[in-house]
Amino acid sequence: MSYFIDRGYTSLNHVGEELCGDRVECATSGDYLTAVLCDGMGSGVKANILATLSSKILCTMLAAGIPIKDCIETLIASLPVCKVRNVAYATFSVCHINSDGKGELLEFDNPAAILIRDGQVSDLPREKQVVCGKNVYTTKLDLRANDAIVVTSDGVEHAGIGMLMNFGWERPQIKDYLKRSVKPNMSARAISATLAGECNELYMDMPGDDTTVLSVKVREHAPVSVFVGPPVHPEDDAQYVADFMALPGKKAVCGGTSSNIVARQLGKEVRTSFEFPDRDIPPIGYIDGIDLTTEGVVTVKRVLELSDKYLDPADCKAATLDKRDGATLLARLLFEEATDVNFFVGQAHNHAHDGLPIETRMKLKLIDKLADNLKRMGKAVSVRYN
Numbered sequence: 001m002s003y004f005i006d007r008g009y010t011s012l013n014h015v016g017e018e019l020c021g022d023r024v025e026c027a028t029s030g031d032y033l034t035a036v037l038c039d040g041m042g043s044g045v046k047a048n049i050l051a052t053l054s055s056k057i058l059c060t061m062l063a064a065g066i067p068i069k070d071c072i073e074t075l076i077a078s079l080p081v082c083k084v085r086n087v088a089y090a091t092f093s094v095c096h097i098n099s100d101g102k103g104e105l106l107e108f109d110n111p112a113a114i115l116i117r118d119g120q121v122s123d124l125p126r127e128k129q130v131v132c133g134k135n136v137y138t139t140k141l142d143l144r145a146n147d148a149i150v151v152t153s154d155g156v157e158h159a160g161i162g163m164l165m166n167f168g169w170e171r172p173q174i175k176d177y178l179k180r181s182v183k184p185n186m187s188a189r190a191i192s193a194t195l196a197g198e199c200n201e202l203y204m205d206m207p208g209d210d211t212t213v214l215s216v217k218v219r220e221h222a223p224v225s226v227f228v229g230p231p232v233h234p235e236d237d238a239q240y241v242a243d244f245m246a247l248p249g250k251k252a253v254c255g256g257t258s259s260n261i262v263a264r265q266l267g268k269e270v271r272t273s274f275e276f277p278d279r280d281i282p283p284i285g286y287i288d289g290i291d292l293t294t295e296g297v298v299t300v301k302r303v304l305e306l307s308d309k310y311l312d313p314a315d316c317k318a319a320t321l322d323k324r325d326g327a328t329l330l331a332r333l334l335f336e337e338a339t340d341v342n343f344f345v346g347q348a349h350n351h352a353h354d355g356l357p358i359e360t361r362m363k364l365k366l367i368d369k370l371a372d373n374l375k376r377m378g379k380a381v382s383v384r385y386n
Contacts, residue, residue: 004339008189010196012211014043021047022212025059034063037214038090045046054090101143116148121175148217155211160202188215192318197316223249224338231348231386241265255296261279278325294326302327307373340380
C-alpha cells in the first residue's frame with residue numbers, strides 16, 4: 001500500500017542567539033523522502049554554518065542514492081575546522097523512507113530516535129557500523145500507517161538543566177511525555193511542536209541549548225478538495241461541480257457565490273451560521289454533502305497568514321488550531337488533516353465584490369501563495385483554473 005510520508009519540525013534557538021545551531025533539510029527523490037536533522041557544534045553562527053553545510057551535503061547525496069560511507073567522507077572533507085577545538089563536525093539523524101514505509105534510519109551522536117506506534121512509545125533496534133572512524137547507527141525501517149519516528153537534537157535531553165530539573169529531561173521521561181501527549185490524529189508538525197513546546201516550558205522560555213524536534217509520520221492518503229470562485233462561463237458550472245464532487249476525500253467551498261453554485265448543482269440549500277467566533281472572519285455556512293463552507297477572500301487571506309505561521313519552525317504553538325472560525329477550520333483541514341489538496345479556482349468576475357478592494361487577480365495570488373506554502377509542508381497540491 002502506498003502511504004503519504006508526513007514530516008514536520010520545530011526548532012528553539014539558544015537564548016540570545018538569532019541563528020539556530022540545528023538544521024533540518026528534506027528532499028524528495030522518486031519514491032523516497034530524505035529528512036536530515038543536523039546539530040552543529042556549539043551555538044550561534046558557527047554552529048549554524050556547520051549544521052547547514054552538513055544537512056545540505058547529507059540530504060543531497062543520500063537522496064541521490066550515494067552510499068553513507070561516501071557521504072560521511074565528503075562531509076568530513078568539507079566542514080571547516082574550529083580553531084579552538086580543532087575539530088569540525090555536526091551530529092546527524094537521517095530518515096530515508098519510501099511510500100511503502102520502508103527505508104533506513106542513520107544516526108551519529110544525536111539522541112536515539114523514538115518510535116510511536118499504536119499509542120505506545122519505544123526505542124528502535126540499532127546496529128553499529130564504523131564509518132571513517134565514527135560510530136554510525138543504522139536501523140532498517142518497515143513502518144505502517146500512523147507510525148511516527150521522532151528524532152531530536154540533544155537540546156531536548158538538556159531541557160531544564162539547572163532550572164526545573166537537576167539533570168535535564170531524561171529519556172524515560174521524554175518517552176512518557178510523548179505517550180501521554182501525542183494523539184493518533186496528530187500531524188508530524190503537531191508532534192514536533194508539542195514536544196518542543198514542553199522543552200521550552202522546561203527551559204522557562206530561555207533555552208540553554210539549540211533544541212530541534214523532527215517527526216516523520218506514515219499516513220494513509222487523506223485528500224481534500226477546495227472550490228474557490230465561480231467558473232468564467234456559467235454553462236460550465238454543472239461540469240465543474242461534478243468534477244469537484246467526483247474526487248475522493250473531504251470537500252470545502254469558499255465564497256458566497258461558490259456556495260450557491262455548488263448547492264444549486266447538488267439540489268441543496270445553503271444554511272448560514274450566525275455565530276462569530278472571530279469578529280474579523282465572516283461566519284461559516286452549511287451545505288449537505290460538503291464538509292466545510294466558508295466565506296471567500298477574507299477567509300482565504302487569513303488561512304494564508306496562518307500557513308506562514310505554521311511554517312515558522314520557531315513557533316511551538318503553530319499547530320494548535322483550536323478556534324472555531326471559518327479560517328481556522330479550513331486551516332486545520334488543509335494543514336493537519338490533508339495529505340493531498342486539490343484547488344478548483346474559478347476566474348469569473350464576482351459582482352458581489354463590485355465597489356470593494358477585491359479583484360480576481362488578488363484571489364488568484366492568494367491561492368498561488370497558499371498552494372506554495374502547502375507544498376512546503378510536503379503536501380501534494382494541484383490547482384485547476386476555470
